[in-house]
Amino acid sequence: MDATQYLIVGSSHAAIEAVNAIRLHDAEGSLTLATKDSQLPYSPTVLPYVVSGRSSPDRAFLRDDNFFARQKVDFRRGCALSALDPQRKLARFADGSEIAFDKILLATGAAPVRPPIPGLDTVPCHVLRTLDDATGLRAASGRARRAVVLGGGLVGMHAAENLVEAGQVEVTIVEMNSQVMGGYFDATAAALIEKAFAAHGARLLTGHKVVAAAPAGQGAVLALDNGENLEADLLLVAVGVQPDLGYLNGSGVACQAGILVDDTMQTSAAGVWAAGDCAQARNFFTGTNTLNAILPAAAEQGRIAGMAMAGDSDLKPYRGGVPLNTYRFFGHHALSVGNGDAPPGAEVMTRLDEAQGRYLKAIFHEDCLRGIFAIDEFFDGGVMWELIRRRIDLSAMRERFFADPLAAGRELMSQHWR
Amino acid sequence: MGNACNTITFNAAQCDGCGLCMTACAETKGSARIQVLPAEDKTYALSLCRQCGDPHCVSTCPTGALTKDVDTGVIAWNGDKCVDCLLCTVGCSYAGISLDAQTRRVVKCDTCDGAPACAAACPTKALRYVTTARIYNEVRDWEDLFAPGLSGCQGCNTELLMRHTMRRVGPDSVLATPPGCVPGMGSVGFNGLAGTKVPVFHPLLTNTAAMLAGVKRQYNRLGREVTAIAIAGDGGAADVGFQSLSGAAERGEQMLFMVIDNEGYMNTGMQRSGCTPFGAWTSTTPVGPESRGKSQDAKNLPLIMMQHRCAYVATASTAYMEDFYDKLDRAIQAAKTGFAYLHVYSPCTTGWRFPADQNMEVARKAVETNFVLLWEYTPGQGLRFTHAPDNPLPVTAYLKVMGRFRHLSPEQISHIQNKIEENSAFVTSLAQSAAAQA
Ligand SMILES: Cc1cc2nc3c(=O)[nH]c(=O)nc-3n(C[C@H](O)[C@H](O)[C@H](O)COP(=O)(O)OP(=O)(O)OC[C@H]3O[C@@H](n4cnc5c(N)ncnc54)[C@H](O)[C@@H]3O)c2cc1C
Numbered sequence: 001m002d003a004t005q006y007l008i009v010g011s012s013h014a015a016i017e018a019v020n021a022i023r024l025h026d027a028e029g030s031l032t033l034a035t036k037d038s039q040l041p042y043s044p045t046v047l048p049y050v051v052s053g054r055s056s057p058d059r060a061f062l063r064d065d066n067f068f069a070r071q072k073v074d075f076r077r078g079c080a081l082s083a084l085d086p087q088r089k090l091a092r093f094a095d096g097s098e099i100a101f102d103k104i105l106l107a108t109g110a111a112p113v114r115p116p117i118p119g120l121d122t123v124p125c126h127v128l129r130t131l132d133d134a135t136g137l138r139a140a141s142g143r144a145r146r147a148v149v150l151g152g153g154l155v156g157m158h159a160a161e162n163l164v165e166a167g168q169v170e171v172t173i174v175e176m177n178s179q180v181m182g183g184y185f186d187a188t189a190a191a192l193i194e195k196a197f198a199a200h201g202a203r204l205l206t207g208h209k210v211v212a213a214a215p216a217g218q219g220a221v222l223a224l225d226n227g228e229n230l231e232a233d234l235l236l237v238a239v240g241v242q243p244d245l246g247y248l249n250g251s252g253v254a255c256q257a258g259i260l261v262d263d264t265m266q267t268s269a270a271g272v273w274a275a276g277d278c279a280q281a282r283n284f285f286t287g288t289n290t291l292n293a294i295l296p297a298a299a300e301q302g303r304i305a306g307m308a309m310a311g312d313s314d315l316k317p318y319r320g321g322v323p324l325n326t327y328r329f330f331g332h333h334a335l336s337v338g339n340g341d342a343p344p345g346a347e348v349m350t351r352l353d354e355a356q357g358r359y360l361k362a363i364f365h366e367d368c369l370r371g372i373f374a375i376d377e378f379f380d381g382g383v384m385w386e387l388i389r390r391r392i393d394l395s396a397m398r399e400r401f402f403a404d405p406l407a408a409g410r411e412l413m414s415q416h417w418r
Numbered sequence: 419m420g421n422a423c424n425t426i427t428f429n430a431a432q433c434d435g436c437g438l439c440m441t442a443c444a445e446t447k448g449s450a451r452i453q454v455l456p457a458e459d460k461t462y463a464l465s466l467c468r469q470c471g472d473p474h475c476v477s478t479c480p481t482g483a484l485t486k487d488v489d490t491g492v493i494a495w496n497g498d499k500c501v502d503c504l505l506c507t508v509g510c511s512y513a514g515i516s517l518d519a520q521t522r523r524v525v526k527c528d529t530c531d532g533a534p535a536c537a538a539a540c541p542t543k544a545l546r547y548v549t550t551a552r553i554y555n556e557v558r559d560w561e562d563l564f565a566p567g568l569s570g571c572q573g574c575n576t577e578l579l580m581r582h583t584m585r586r587v588g589p590d591s592v593l594a595t596p597p598g599c600v601p602g603m604g605s606v607g608f609n610g611l612a613g614t615k616v617p618v619f620h621p622l623l624t625n626t627a628a629m630l631a632g633v634k635r636q637y638n639r640l641g642r643e644v645t646a647i648a649i650a651g652d653g654g655a656a657d658v659g660f661q662s663l664s665g666a667a668e669r670g671e672q673m674l675f676m677v678i679d680n681e682g683y684m685n686t687g688m689q690r691s692g693c694t695p696f697g698a699w700t701s702t703t704p705v706g707p708e709s710r711g712k713s714q715d716a717k718n719l720p721l722i723m724m725q726h727r728c729a730y731v732a733t734a735s736t737a738y739m740e741d742f743y744d745k746l747d748r749a750i751q752a753a754k755t756g757f758a759y760l761h762v763y764s765p766c767t768t769g770w771r772f773p774a775d776q777n778m779e780v781a782r783k784a785v786e787t788n789f790v791l792l793w794e795y796t797p798g799q800g801l802r803f804t805h806a807p808d809n810p811l812p813v814t815a816y817l818k819v820m821g822r823f824r825h826l827s828p829e830q831i832s833h834i835q836n837k838i839e840e841n842s843a844f845v846t847s848l849a850q851s852a853a854a855q856a
Contacts, residue, residue, distance in 0.1 A: 013477065013478075013480075016477075017477050020472070020477075024472070043480035043481070044480075045480035045503065045505070046480045046481050046501065049481070049501040054501055055481060055499070055501060059499065060481060060482075061482055062479075062480075062481075062482045063482070295478055295480060295505060296478050296505065296508055296509055299474070299477040299478055299509070303477070324508055325508075326503055326504035326505050326507070326508060328501075328502055328503060328504065331522070333504060333517070333522075335504070335508075337508065378516070378517045378519075380507055380510070380513040380516055381504070381507045381508030382474070382507060382508050382509055382510040382511040382512070382513070383511060383512075383513050385508060385511065386511045407455075409513070410453065410455050410465045410513050411455050411456065411457070411463075413463075413465070413511070413512065413513060414455050414457045414463030414464070414465070415457060415458055415463075417511065418463055
């Protein structure tokens with residue numbers, strides 16, 4: 001049986017950052033990286049661009065074999081973890097092989113959720129999480145005439161835009177909530193996004209649910225809660241993600257929606273860490289453990305986990321996840337950093353230029369920035385993230401800050417973390 | 419081992435916010451990637467990519483469009499791979515990569531491929547492009563000729579000088595280290611083992627240059643090419659050992675005589691030497707009701723050596739390593755045929771009384787105030803300055819960073835300032851007459 005000091009499972013953002021962090025501290029310790037995918041590392045975030053053709057599938061990789069050689073990593077593709085025994089420090093893979101480890105990092109990400117819609121399992125449908133999904137969807141979008149996207153979140157909207165841009169496809173987005181992108185933007189911002197989609201010919205059905213699905217010809221017919229039937233020769237399901245943790249059955253590692261971790265990304269089991277979309281770590285605002293399935297959080301958690309595994313004394317505990325995202329649609333950009341709810345006592349400032357389609361919103365709470373959101377206005381997202389996490393007092397300069405968050409943010413940065 | 423990289427540095431104290439760096443950047447790159455920002459108390463701060471060692475823009479890039487080049491240190495942006503998702507702008511907490519309003523793509527500093535327009539345009543030298551990395555990358559590959567773990571005081575720069583110098587001089591050498599901090603740190607070794615990988619000997623304070631001259635002549639007689647090098651302290655060179663030093667220089671013996679000047683007999687308990695400056699506290703020039711530190715001025719040993727018309731004479735400082743290295747190379751060359759003299763100023767953390775992490779800063783302040791002048795001399799070309807501050811700071815900027823001058827009266831300070839003016843006028847006149855003759 002193979003044995004390794006560090007075993008990392010998964011080959012995406014959290015895993016790569018962990019490799020870097022381990023190697024900064026321990027240049028030699030044996031390190032094995034095993035991933036289910038058969039490809040070099042790539043990011044799920046790049047997939048919409050693979051679908052659109054902007055990124056070619058053979059150039060979408062995050063790192064090449066050189067990276068693993070340089071970092072002295074035994075990189076194994078096509079190795080899906082199927083069971084974990086934290087007591088005996090053994091990992092079993094789908095092909096029956098086993099690897100003994102001293103320390104393991106679970107960085108297996110998340111998988112698309114399949115909503116419990118009667119009949120959905122009987123119709124052909126696409127999801128978007130792997131490179132194979134993306135090339136499959138790209139091929140299908142060339143043939144499709146009537147596409148339906150279930151879910152108006154980031155993934156659904158990206159894919160819907162790809163389909164619209166692909167040409168002769170009639171695209172319908174069905175979103176159960178009253179607005180799209182509810183995780184990151186308020187109704188005003190969402191309206192600007194929805195307007196752009198409508199202008200490009202997409203149909204948006206917000207506030208509606210698909211209640212049943214049935215096969216029809218090569219595609220499907222979907223029944224909506226208002227009685228309408230939608231025909232689809234291409235169906236994309238993008239209603240959210242959730243970690244697929246079957247490999248933890250019987251392991252005793254504590255999980256809820258994701259794997260529960262402390263502020264060093266350690267799980268309830270000694271020698272076992274988890275990071276990225278599969279981990280349920282502290283939320284900056286609530287202090288409780290929540291999923292935060294975004295790329296920057298995966299990278300940060302991976303880095304922390306790697307440092308903890310290698311025993312790096314420079315490790316600073318996780319400050320807690322903050323929701324953030326950037327979103328490009330039809331040439332516009334949208335930025336979202338922080339929490340969109342306004343608790344009692346919060347001050348909300350907004351500025352809308354409907355003609356230009358520009359929008360800015362900031363939420364202040366207890367003298368500090370809580371969230372800042374924009375459509376076609378630019379600020380440094382990383383600076384805003386720091387302002388929030390450092391809880392920097394903005395009470396004296398709120399107006400000035402809101403008037404020009406780019407300049408004010410940089411000024412604050414130079415005073416606080418230079 | 420990692421690679422050292424050249425870097426753009428910013429000294430806020432020298433920035434007057436003129437903005438010429440931004441204009442230069444915009445002219446070169448189409449839009450400014452550098453920004454000077456007003457900060458507290460009428461000072462300025464910079465927003466510019468720091469080319470981080472552990473870059474978070476790279477870790478948040480989903481396409482592999484951003485890559486850290488480990489050779490140049492620059493984080494490169496590949497516009498063909500970038501999909502304009504802007505996640506890098508969230509990853510960076512230093513506003514080092516941001517959206518360009520015109521192109522609607524991200525832009526970041528690429529150091530203009532090693533010739534940054536901003537630094538070239540900066541009139542106050544607040545922005546500089548520091549290329550000292552070259553030294554580290556070269557030196558790294560040369561053999562270290564000292565035993566690991568020399569026992570210097572914390573923060574002393576002498577170990578750095580010893581190791582750098584001997585790596586550069588190389589293994590075909592004979593080293594003389596007369597009594598002082600250098601053997602005290604272990605050059606001659608401990609417990610019967612030598613502290614170096616080259617022949618080393620421990621002459622008397624009085625006869626270093628004489629002994630080394632004899633050793634070198636014997637090697638010449640045997641037909642072996644070796645560099646004869648002495649690393650001595652200022653006491654051993656300027657006072658006790660001066661007659662043999664002066665004699666060897668006058669005879670043009672083939673050697674490199676390097677003096678590490680910490681302005682006193684620091685190794686034996688911080689007694690004054692001929693190189694101790696006026697007013698300085700030492701254990702033999704105490705501060706009390708009668709004595710107020712040293713009451714005489716230092717002798718200027720490098721100028722005295724220049725008067726011997728040695729093949730090469732230079733002064734150097736560890737705050738200016740590139741300058742030091744240029745001079746070391748020339749001194750090694752000159753020592754093949756004649757007498758080369760290199761005088762390096764070495765702030766003494768213990769004897770001068772400043773915190774152990776301030777050595778380079780003290781060395782730099784000495785140069786910025788003209789307390790120490792950096793120049794070199796050859797008989798053919800005369801004397802020339804190698805690094806002269808445009809606007810020298812008042813000497814108090816130097817005196818206040820250490821304890822040995824803390825007691826000075828205003829009269830003593832103005833004596834020191836006058837001495838600096840006098841000395842710098844004298845050396846300037848030498849440089850001017852050399853330039854006039856060229
Ligand atoms: C279409 C799309 C668009 C997105 N856009 C954005 C965006 O704009 N901004 C943003 O912040 N985030 C975005 N995300 C989310 C972002 O991609 C993820 O948060 C991020 O990739 C999480 O990284 P990770 O390392 O935790 O896991 P993942 O990237 O999910 O990688 C998981 C890895 O584990 C491997 N694996 C899984 N199961 C096993 C197993 N049992 N055994 C071995 N290996 C296994 C997989 O093969 C993969 O290599 C997007 C996601 C998608 C799908």
